[in-house]
Amino acid sequence: MLQHFSFKPLFENKQIPGWSISFFFKQTRYTGVYEADGMIKWVGEVPDDEETVKKMIHELMLFHVYD
Known part of the structure; x- marks a missing residue:
């Protein structure tokens, strides 16, 4: 199981897809x-x-993102 999963957009323009992810x-x-x-x-x-x-x-x- 993944713990402390987080993501944030790579670009300020949220129309450009791509996310930085981190987790344990x-x-x-x-x-x-x-x-x-x-x-x-x-x-x-x-x-x-x-x-x-x-x-x-x-x-x-x-x-989280595509829903």
Whole structure:
């Protein structure tokens, strides 16, 4: 489970998609960039269970950003 998930727009013009994301997973902090097409570019360390983490992030972004 992701903890302390947060996101913020990369650009002041909120019409331009792209978000900075950060969260904790298994007591490790991860950061990345979530792009409009759903691609995630990790900044630093990549989670061991990357595919599972990506699914959780997509669900959260769909709920918070695209709803």
